[in-house]
Amino acid sequence: MKIVICYFSGTGNTHKIADCFAQAFRERQHDVAVYSMDEFAFAKKLPQELTEQIEQCDLLGMGYPVYAFNAPPVALQFAKILPRLPKNKKTFIFNCSGEPLKLNNISSLKLCGILKRRRFEVTNEYHYCMPYNIIFRHSEEMAVRMWQTAQNLIPLDATEILSGQKHLLEKVRCGGTIAWVMRCEQWGGRLNGRMYSVNKNCVHCGKCVNDCPTHNIRITEKGKFKFGGKCLMCMRCAHLCPKNAIRIGMFNGWKVNGPYAFSAKNEEEKQRYNKMLTKAYDAYFSEAEERIASASSNGNKSNT
Numbered sequence: 001m002k003i004v005i006c007y008f009s010g011t012g013n014t015h016k017i018a019d020c021f022a023q024a025f026r027e028r029q030h031d032v033a034v035y036s037m038d039e040f041a042f043a044k045k046l047p048q049e050l051t052e053q054i055e056q057c058d059l060l061g062m063g064y065p066v067y068a069f070n071a072p073p074v075a076l077q078f079a080k081i082l083p084r085l086p087k088n089k090k091t092f093i094f095n096c097s098g099e100p101l102k103l104n105n106i107s108s109l110k111l112c113g114i115l116k117r118r119r120f121e122v123t124n125e126y127h128y129c130m131p132y133n134i135i136f137r138h139s140e141e142m143a144v145r146m147w148q149t150a151q152n153l154i155p156l157d158a159t160e161i162l163s164g165q166k167h168l169l170e171k172v173r174c175g176g177t178i179a180w181v182m183r184c185e186q187w188g189g190r191l192n193g194r195m196y197s198v199n200k201n202c203v204h205c206g207k208c209v210n211d212c213p214t215h216n217i218r219i220t221e222k223g224k225f226k227f228g229g230k231c232l233m234c235m236r237c238a239h240l241c242p243k244n245a246i247r248i249g250m251f252n253g254w255k256v257n258g259p260y261a262f263s264a265k266n267e268e269e270k271q272r273y274n275k276m277l278t279k280a281y282d283a284y285f286s287e288a289e290e291r292i293a294s295a296s297s298n299g300n301k302s303n304t
């Protein structure tokens with residue numbers, strides 16, 4: 001089977017999930033191509049080669065991080081430039097978010113609508129909890145647990161997709177309206193993006209300029225930083241800045257600087273993790289662990 005996976009990832013979490021899906025499919029002897037949507041951010045057209053790959057594949061996967069209970073504009077724009085197909089193509093969606101809220105399930109509504117009009121039929125949807133890149137920093141302990149849980153779930157989800165069993169996430173009532181209202185985050189983000197600035201820690205390494213998916217950051221001849229109006233609020237610049245030099249406008253108090261190591265373990269981290277373990281996370285992990293345990297006792301990890 002030919003599988004194409006396209007994902008957008010601000011700070012790397014969705015990228016990890018996309019690679020994990022690719023590995024799971026490859027282990028089941030399928031041919032997988034993975035594309036980042038970065039280079040197609042706000043593009044009017046997909047390159048011919050990718051269009052052909054998508055037209056010819058048997059299964060399309062699309063992944064994104066949840067932003068204010070929605071898919072990021074890059075993912076929506078990407079869907080809009082997909083080819084219109086003569087017949088339905090099986091498609092699955094995966095997303096990740098900082099919290100295991102039911103409300104996050106509405107994030108795919110608009111994307112599914114766009115995909116449906118192009119005859120990409122979304123039959124399977126999966127959500128994974130991954131650490132926050134804004135609002136607050138999860139402990140490394142929690143990040144490790146989230147990532148391990150996703151790594152254990154993805155092979156089961158890949159098997160489910162290949163077996164043809166449908167899996168759609170349950171949506172809350174009035175989800176479409178809530179998502180529509182929350183999409184104000186997208187223009188709010190562009191406005192706030194203009195308020196970004198750098199502090200004296202900046203060493204002009206240019207990482208943020210090179211990394212920005214919308215090329216929204218430039219350094220003038222006089223060495224001043226200019227932040228334009230195309231910010232996605234993806235947090236890549238501020239999260240990955242090695243000098244923690246970027247201020248994220250009005251939301252600076254929510255900045256989470258520094259990538260997660262997905263490995264460290266120490267007592268202080270454990271304490272922080274224990275305090276953080278709210279009921280919602282508890283439910284997410286115990287549901288996932290139950291599914292993983294029952295799959296391994298049924299020998300459900302079989303290749304499809």
Ligand SMILES: Cc1cc2nc3c(=O)[nH]c(=O)nc-3n(C[C@H](O)[C@H](O)[C@H](O)COP(=O)(O)O)c2cc1C
Pocket residue numbers: 008009010011012013014015064065066067068069070096097098099100101104130131132133134232233234235
């Ligand atoms: C602008 C913005 C909005 C977000 N909104 C939500 C949200 O509505 N719900 C949630 O649980 N997490 C939310 N998050 C957290 C991200 O979805 C989460 O950190 C995700 O793992 C980031 O994935 P990435 O590394 O692929 O960008 C938001 C993050 C950003 C930057």
